[in-house]
Amino acid sequence: SAVISQKPSRDICQRGTSLTIQCQVDSQVTMMFWYRQQPGQSLTLIATANQGSEATYESGFVIDKFPISRPNLTFSTLTVSNMSPEDSSIYLCSATPSTDTQYFGPGTRLTVL
Amino acid sequence: GIQVEQSPPDLILQEGANSTLRCNFSDSVNNLQWFHQNPWGQLINLFYIPSGTKQNGRLSATTVATERYSLLYISSSQTTDSGVYFCAVIYNQGGKLIFGQGTELSVKP
Numbered sequence: 111s112a113v114i115s116q117k118p119s120r121d122i123c124q125r126g127t128s129l130t131i132q133c134q135v136d137s138q139v140t141m142m143f144w145y146r147q148q149p150g151q152s153l154t155l156i157a158t159a160n161q162g163s164e165a166t167y168e169s170g171f172v173i174d175k176f177p178i179s180r181p182n183l184t185f186s187t188l189t190v191s192n193m194s195p196e197d198s199s200i201y202l203c204s205a206t207p208s209t210d211t212q213y214f215g216p217g218t219r220l221t222v223l
Numbered sequence: 224g225i226q227v228e229q230s231p232p233d234l235i236l237q238e239g240a241n242s243t244l245r246c247n248f249s250d251s252v253n254n255l256q257w258f259h260q261n262p263w264g265q266l267i268n269l270f271y272i273p274s275g276t277k278q279n280g281r282l283s284a285t286t287v288a289t290e291r292y293s294l295l296y297i298s299s300s301q302t303t304d305s306g307v308y309f310c311a312v313i314y315n316q317g318g319k320l321i322f323g324q325g326t327e328l329s330v331k332p
């Protein structure tokens with residue numbers, strides 16, 4: 111299994127600003143992902159965080175808006191840039207250790223005013 | 224892309240009752256997981272079950288891969304079972320999970 115922590119757990123931000131969310135895994139993992147959950151909705155994949163190379167983004171998500179870093183096999187960051195109220199969501203990171211099971215962090219609850 | 228459909232969308236139970244949640248998917252999958260999202264937003268792994276049957280306490284799950292569906296059984300429900308139950312699948316080698324829309328369960332005392 112994998113234990114995943116995220117910081118911050120929640121934040122309230124002003125429109126036009128940026129927030130960086132950190133994700134830490136307690137062991138080295140091959141794959142890390144970032145998801146968004148808008149209010150009352152299911153989870154949608156933003157991107158796959160690739161170690162040592164650029165992230166792979168899903169349709170509808172772009173690097174300028176959601177830059178992602180993954181400097182090593184246990185850590186990743188997601189930045190939500192130039193925020194608007196529509197970015198208010200829960201952002202979750204996940205990781206897949208040696209098995210196929212994917213584990214999730216506790217999420218970051220973001221409110222944009 | 225693959226479609227993942229869950230039913231029912233909402234379910235209200237009296238404490239002690241049993242329930243069955245269903246997940247249909249439109250293509251062959253490499254992985255299927257069930258999650259419980261509690262009222263605080265935490266996503267908890269319940270089962271990794273691409274095929275077959277597994278049990279964990281009051282919960283059990285069955286996936287019939289050839290017929291493209293999975294079932295989650297909750298027996299003797301408790302108020303702490305309340306929340307949203309998600310089914311999610313991986314259908315290619317990319318590792319990314321595709322989520323259904325969830326079943327919101329409310330267990331009344």
